[in-house]
Amino acid sequence: MVDIRLNATINGRKVSRDAKPHLRLLDFLRDDLNLTGNKEGCGAGECGTCSVFVDGVLMKSCLMPVAKAQGATVDTIESLAKSGELSVLQKAFHKAGASQCGYCIPGMVMAATAALRANPFADREEIKERLGGNICRCTGYQKIFDAVELARDVQNGRLPSTALLETDTADGDVIGKSVRRIDAPSKVSGRLKYAGDMIMPGMLHVQVLRSPHAHARIVSIDTSAALAIAGVESVITSADVPGKDGFGVFVHDQPIMARDKVRYVGEAVAAVAAEDALTAKRAVAAIKVVYEPLAPVFDPDEAMREGAAIVHDYAPDNITKHIPIRVGDVEAGFAESDLVIEENYSTQAIEHAYLEPEAGLAYIDHDDVVTVVSPSQNITHHRHMLARIIAKPISKVRFIMSPVGGGFGGKEDMIYQGMLALLAMKTMRPVRLVYTREESIISTAKRHPSRTTLRMGVTRDGRIKALAMRMVCDGGAYGLSTEGVMRKAAILAAGPYNIPNVRIDTFGIYTNNTPSGAFRSFGALQTQFATESHLDIIAERLGLDPFEIRRINAMRDGATTHTKQKLGSVSLMRALDAAEQASNWEAGAPTVRGPTRGDLGHDDVRPSVTLGARFAADDKQEAAE
Amino acid sequence: MARKRGRGMAACWYGIARTATIDRAAAWAEIDDGGSAKIVTGVTEIGEGILTVLAQIAAHEIGVKPEHVVIGDNDTARAPEAAHAGASRQTYMIGNVVALASREARKRLVDVMAEMWDVSAETIHTGNGEIWAENTNHRISMGEAVACAKNRGVVPIGSATFGTDTTGIADGKGGDGSGRPWQAYVFGCQVAEVEVDTITGEVQVLAVWAAHDVGRAVNPQGVEGQIEGGIVQAIGQGLMEDYQLKDGHTSTSGFAKYILPTSLDVPRVNSIIIEDPDPIGPLGVKGIGEPAMVPTIPAVMNAIYDAVGVRVFDLPATPEKILLAMREKARREAATSMQAAE
Numbered sequence: 022m023v024d025i026r027l028n029a030t031i032n033g034r035k036v037s038r039d040a041k042p043h044l045r046l047l048d049f050l051r052d053d054l055n056l057t058g059n060k061e062g063c064g065a066g067e068c069g070t071c072s073v074f075v076d077g078v079l080m081k082s083c084l085m086p087v088a089k090a091q092g093a094t095v096d097t098i099e100s101l102a103k104s105g106e107l108s109v110l111q112k113a114f115h116k117a118g119a120s121q122c123g124y125c126i127p128g129m130v131m132a133a134t135a136a137l138r139a140n141p142f143a144d145r146e147e148i149k150e151r152l153g154g155n156i157c158r159c160t161g162y163q164k165i166f167d168a169v170e171l172a173r174d175v176q177n178g179r180l181p182s183t184a185l186l187e188t189d190t191a192d193g194d195v196i197g198k199s200v201r202r203i204d205a206p207s208k209v210s211g212r213l214k215y216a217g218d219m220i221m222p223g224m225l226h227v228q229v230l231r232s233p234h235a236h237a238r239i240v241s242i243d244t245s246a247a248l249a250i251a252g253v254e255s256v257i258t259s260a261d262v263p264g265k266d267g268f269g270v271f272v273h274d275q276p277i278m279a280r281d282k283v284r285y286v287g288e289a290v291a292a293v294a295a296e297d298a299l300t301a302k303r304a305v306a307a308i309k310v311v312y313e314p315l316a317p318v319f320d321p322d323e324a325m326r327e328g329a330a331i332v333h334d335y336a337p338d339n340i341t342k343h344i345p346i347r348v349g350d351v352e353a354g355f356a357e358s359d360l361v362i363e364e365n366y367s368t369q370a371i372e373h374a375y376l377e378p379e380a381g382l383a384y385i386d387h388d389d390v391v392t393v394v395s396p397s398q399n400i401t402h403h404r405h406m407l408a409r410i411i412a413k414p415i416s417k418v419r420f421i422m423s424p425v426g427g428g429f430g431g432k433e434d435m436i437y438q439g440m441l442a443l444l445a446m447k448t449m450r451p452v453r454l455v456y457t458r459e460e461s462i463i464s465t466a467k468r469h470p471s472r473t474t475l476r477m478g479v480t481r482d483g484r485i486k487a488l489a490m491r492m493v494c495d496g497g498a499y500g501l502s503t504e505g506v507m508r509k510a511a512i513l514a515a516g517p518y519n520i521p522n523v524r525i526d527t528f529g530i531y532t533n534n535t536p537s538g539a540f541r542s543f544g545a546l547q548t549q550f551a552t553e554s555h556l557d558i559i560a561e562r563l564g565l566d567p568f569e570i571r572r573i574n575a576m577r578d579g580a581t582t583h584t585k586q587k588l589g590s591v592s593l594m595r596a597l598d599a600a601e602q603a604s605n606w607e608a609g610a611p612t613v614r615g616p617t618r619g620d621l622g623h624d625d626v627r628p629s630v631t632l633g634a635r636f637a638a639d640d641k642q643e644a645a646e
Numbered sequence: 647m648a649r650k651r652g653r654g655m656a657a658c659w660y661g662i663a664r665t666a667t668i669d670r671a672a673a674w675a676e677i678d679d680g681g682s683a684k685i686v687t688g689v690t691e692i693g694e695g696i697l698t699v700l701a702q703i704a705a706h707e708i709g710v711k712p713e714h715v716v717i718g719d720n721d722t723a724r725a726p727e728a729a730h731a732g733a734s735r736q737t738y739m740i741g742n743v744v745a746l747a748s749r750e751a752r753k754r755l756v757d758v759m760a761e762m763w764d765v766s767a768e769t770i771h772t773g774n775g776e777i778w779a780e781n782t783n784h785r786i787s788m789g790e791a792v793a794c795a796k797n798r799g800v801v802p803i804g805s806a807t808f809g810t811d812t813t814g815i816a817d818g819k820g821g822d823g824s825g826r827p828w829q830a831y832v833f834g835c836q837v838a839e840v841e842v843d844t845i846t847g848e849v850q851v852l853a854v855w856a857a858h859d860v861g862r863a864v865n866p867q868g869v870e871g872q873i874e875g876g877i878v879q880a881i882g883q884g885l886m887e888d889y890q891l892k893d894g895h896t897s898t899s900g901f902a903k904y905i906l907p908t909s910l911d912v913p914r915v916n917s918i919i920i921e922d923p924d925p926i927g928p929l930g931v932k933g934i935g936e937p938a939m940v941p942t943i944p945a946v947m948n949a950i951y952d953a954v955g956v957r958v959f960d961l962p963a964t965p966e967k968i969l970l971a972m973r974e975k976a977r978r979e980a981a982t983s984m985q986a987a988e
Contacts, residue, residue, distance in 0.1 A: 118870075150909075158879070159871075160874060160875050161871075161875040163870075164870070198702070200702055203697055203712070203717075204691060204698070235893060235894025346815075346823035347821075366960070367960040370891070372904055398689075398731040399689075399729075400722050401729050404722045416723075419723040422689060424691065425692040425693060427692070428693070433732055458900055458901065462896065463899055468883070509665050513660065513661070541935065542660075542876075549944065554656075556656075571657050576659075583823070584823050585824040586827070588831060592920055593657065593659065596833045600836060603837075604653070604655075604916075606837060611948060615949075615953040627852050627913060629841045629852060
C-alpha cells in the first residue's frame with residue numbers, strides 16, 4: 022500500500038509527513054513521532070492508557086486509524102506539561118500519591134482532564150463514572166479520585182494552589198511523613214521511558230512463534246523460508262542455545278524456547294529479529310513446524326493419577342512440589358472436638374494484568390557484555406540463569422531493570438529475556454521485543470488455581486482443636502515459582518491461630534495449562550480464603566461473633582507457629598481491635614443478620630452505584646426545565 | 647428490597663521477605679558534593695513507591711532533605727546485589743540496608759568534622775542539610791562539610807549488607823515443616839460492607855476497613871496506596887476475574903473478556919496503620935504489599951453470606967453463582983417448610 026501524507030496539528034505544532042496506512046494513530050504518535058508518553062496497554066480500547074484528545078475529544082488512539090487524524094488537532098499527554106511545568110491536575114496526582122507504577126497514568130490524566138473540562142464541578146461519583154474507561158491495576162483508584170477532587174477544588178478556587186505542594190518537613194524527621202513520590206512527575210507527564218518506549222540506533226524488532234498445541238512433540242522446525250525474507254536478520258530456536266538451557270525461580274525446567282516438545286499453548290518455539298516488526302511477523306508466519314500431538318493433561322487431580330500423561334520426564338508423578346506441615350495428632354484433635362466441619366473451596370487462575378505488557382531490549386556492549394534491559398522483578402537471579410544458558414561468565418551478563426509498569430509477581434520469570442540475549446548475540450545489534458496484550462496473557466504466569474479440602478474441629482467454647490487441609494494447585498506446564506507458592510501457602514494456611522493439631526499438605530502439579538507462578542500474596546491468599554471462610558461457618562454454628570472466635574484462638578506475644586517457630590511480639594489482637602472499632606462493628610454471630618444490622622451505611626461507606634442513574638436524573642431535570 | 651447489605655470480616659498473617667531461605671541485600675551511600683546523598687542499590691521500584699521510601703530513609707539517616715537524595719539502582723553490573731523486587735521485602739530488606747549504609751557515610755563525615763572542630767563525634771548532629779555541634783557556634787551546610795572532608799582526603803561513603811536469620815523448613819519426605827521461615831511477621835484484619843442485588847446477583851463492595859501492622863510506616867500515603875491497591879486486586883479475584891482455559895486454549899486473552907475492576911467497582915477503603923516495630927532491623931519497618939490482599943476475599947464472602955445467606959466456595963463470586971446459590975437456598979427452605987407443614 023502507498024503511504025498517506027498526513028497533515029495534522031499535534032501538540033500545537035503542524036505536522037506533515039508520510040505515514041503507513043495500516044498504522045493506528047497510537048503507532049504514528051509513538052513510533053513515527055516518538056511521542057511515547059501515551060502507552061499501549063491492550064490494543065483494544067479497553068484500558069484507556071493510550072487516550073489522547075482528537076479535536077478536543079478524548080479518544081483511545083489504539084482504535085483510530087492514522088488516516089482518520091487527517092487535518093485534526095491531536096493533543097497527547099506531552100501537551101499538558103509542555104514547558105516542564107505540570108498542569109494543576111498533574112500536580113494533584115503528584116500530591117495525592119495517585120501514581121504507582123505509572124503506566125496507566127498518562128491515559129488516566131487525559132481522562133481526568135476531560136472529566137473536569139466536561140464538568141468543572143463534578144462530584145466524586147461523577148468523576149468515577151467519567152474515569153470508567155481507564156483501568157489502573159496498582160492504586161485501587163482511591164488516590165486517583167482524591168487527586169481529581171483536589172485539582173477540581175484548586176481550579177475552582179475552593180482550595181489554594183499551595184494545597185498541591187509538599188507538606189513542610191522542616192522539623193527534620195521525614196520518616197512517617199507522606200512525602201510526595203519522587204518518581205511521580207515523570208509518570209504524570211509521560212516522560213518516564215518504559216522498555217517498550219526505548220529505542221536504540223540500529224535496533225531490530227523481535228517477534229515470537231508460539232505453540233498452538235498444549236502438548237506435542239516437535240518433529241522438525243524449518244526456518245529457511247523465514248530467513249529468506251528481506252529484512253530478516255536472524256531466526257533462533259532452542260538448537261541455537263549455546264549453554265545449559267533452563268530457567269525457573271526454583272527448578273530450571275523451562276527452556277527459553279521449546280526443546281523437543283511443547284507443553285502449553287503459547288509457549289515460545291522460535292524467535293525472529295528483523296528490521297521492522299511487520300517483517301518479523303511475516304517471518305514468524307513463514308516458519309514451518311511439524312508437531313506430533315501428545316496426549317495432554319489439563320486437570321491437576323487427573324495428573325496425579327497413575328497413567329496420566331507425563332509433562333516432565335524428571336517428575337513422572339507430575340508433582341512439582343509437595344509441602345507438608347505437621348503438628349500434634351489431628352485425628353486425636355478431631356476426636357476431642359465438639360464440632361467438626363469439612364468443606365471444599367476452590368480458587369481460579371487470574372492474570373496479573375499489569376498495564377505494561379512485557380517488553381525488553383538487549384545489546385552487546387563495548388566490553389562484550391550481554392546486556393538485557395527489561396522490567397524484570399529479579400535481575401539478580403536472571404543474570405545467574407542467563408549466564409548458564411548462554412555459556413558466559415556472570416561478569417559478561419548484565420541485567421538492567423527498566424521501570425516496571427506493574428509486576429505483582431508476574432515479572433519474576435525470565436520468560437523472554439533469554440530470546441532477546443540470544444538474538445543480540447547472533448546479530449550483534451540491539452534487539453527489542455514488545456508483547457501484545459494477548460501474547461502477555463497467553464504466555465505468562467497466572468495465579469495458581471486451587472482446590473482445597475479443609476476440615477476443622479472445635480470445642481463448644483470455640484477453641485480450634487484440629488485443622489487438616491489438603492490443597493491441590495494447578496502449576497501448569499512449568500515450575501516457575503510453584504515450589505515457593507506451595508511452601509508459603511502451607512506455612513500460613515492455618516492462619517494466625519493457636520491450633521494444637523495441624524496437618525497441611527499443599528501440592529503443586531504439572532499440567533499442560535498456562536504455567537502458574539508468583540502472584541502477590543503467593544499461595545497465602547488461596548489457603549487463608551478457606552480458613553477465614555471456615556471460621557465464620559463455625560462461628561455461626563457456635564453462636565459466636567466472628568471477631569470473638571478469632572480472639573479465642575489468636576496467637577499472642579510469644580506464640581509458637583505451625584512451623585514451630587517462636588514469635589516475639591504478635592500484633593494480631595491490635596489489628597482485630599482496630600478493624601472492629603474503625604468499622605463500628607455491631608457484635609453478633611454471623612447468622613445472616615445483614616437485614617437487621619445497625620452498623621451499615623455510615624459516612625465512611627461509598628454510595629452504591631446504579632449504572633446510568635445520573636444520566637437518567639439529568640434527563641429528568643432537563644425535561645423539567 | 648431488591649438490594650441487601652451485609653458485613654463480614656477476616657484476619658490474616660504474612661511473613662516479610664523471602665520464605666524459608668536466607669534473604670540479603672546491600673547498598674552503597676555517599677554524601678555528595680553540594681551535600682546531597684547518593685544511594686546505589688540493586689533493585690528498587692516496581693510501582694510501590696520504594697524510591698521515595700529509600701529517599702526518606704537516607705534523608706533521615708544522613709540529615710538532608712528527601713529531594714536531595716539521588717538513587718542509582720537496578721543494574722547488576724553497576725550496583726550491589728539487593729536480590730529481587732517481591733515478597734513484600736523492599737522496605738524491610740532494602741530500606742534497612744540503605745539506613746545502615748547511610749549511617750556509615752554519615753559517620754565518616756561526622757568523624758572529620760569532630761576532628762576539625764575538636765569536639766566529640768557524639769555531640770555532632772545533622773538535619774535538614776546542615777551539620778552542627780551542640781553547645782558551640784559550629785554549624786555549616788552539608789555541602790560545606792563534604793568540601794571539608796574532601797580537603798582532608800576523605801570521601802564520605804558507606805556500604806552495608808543486611809541478611810536475615812532464617813532457615814528452610816523441613817518439607818522433605820516425612821518432614822513436619824518445622825523451621826524459621828521469616829524473622830518478621832505481620833498481622834491484619836479487614837471488615838467489608840457489601841450490597842447484593844437479589845435480582846441480578848451482582849455484588850458491590852461499598853467499604854473496607856483495613857487494619858494492618860507494617861512495623862513502622864515510612865510513608866503513610868504509600869502504605870495506604872498498597873492497601874487500597876491490594877484490596878481492589880482481591881476484589882477482582884473475589885468477584886469477577888477469571889482466566890479460562892479449554893483444552894489448554896484460553897478464551898480470555900484480552901481485556902474485553904478478562905474483566906478487571908474499574909473505578910465504579912471499588913469500595914471506599916478506610917486504612918488503619920498499626921505500628922508494631924520489628925525489633926531486629928535498624929528501622930523497625932516491616933512490609934505491606936502482599937498482606938493487604940489476603941483478608942479481603944474471605945471478608946467479602948462472609949459479608950455476602952451476612953447479606954443474603956449464601957456462601958460462595960468457588961471463586962469468583964459472579965452474579966450467576968450468587969443467583970444460583972440463592973435459588974438453591976430458596977428451594978431448600980421451601981422443602982424444609984413443606985416438611986414442617988406435613
